[in-house]
Amino acid sequence: MKTTVFFATFCIIVGIASLPYFVKEANGDNVSISVSDSDNVYKVSADYPKDKARNVQKCLDKCLDPSGMSFVNTELDADINPGNGMFFYIKSSPGKLRIKFDKRKNSASSLRKMKQLGEELKKAVL
Numbered sequence: 658m659k660t661t662v663f664f665a666t667f668c669i670i671v672g673i674a675s676l677p678y679f680v681k682e683a684n685g686d687n688v689s690i691s692v693s694d695s696d697n698v699y700k701v702s703a704d705y706p707k708d709k710a711r712n713v714q715k716c717l718d719k720c721l722d723p724s725g726m727s728f729v730n731t732e733l734d735a736d737i738n739p740g741n742g743m744f745f746y747i748k749s750s751p752g753k754l755r756i757k758f759d760k761r762k763n764s765a766s767s768l769r770k771m772k773q774l775g776e777e778l779k780k781a782v783l
Contacts, residue, residue, distance in 0.1 A: 705782035710751035720774035
């Protein structure tokens, strides 16, 4: 009997404690954009509401200028060479974006485009 009461109490406490997380996930209110710039690598990471996915995908198309391809309606987990001299890793799905850009493999103009993307993403998700 004590075990059942303890287990029920434990489940209620865990449920109440995790409720804010699930409400936030359901509403899609969580927005996080981070940029990391080291000597060799530039990283962009974004978590955003899924209903902003098209804005983010259009932003990728605009800033990265992929020749012959589009980021709209795609989910990716790949190393990309969009045909404009730029090379980077991207993992993208509605609500999440991760980009890793190796500065040693790219030109200064490619880095400028990637940095512009970091700024434009803020506008796309807010």
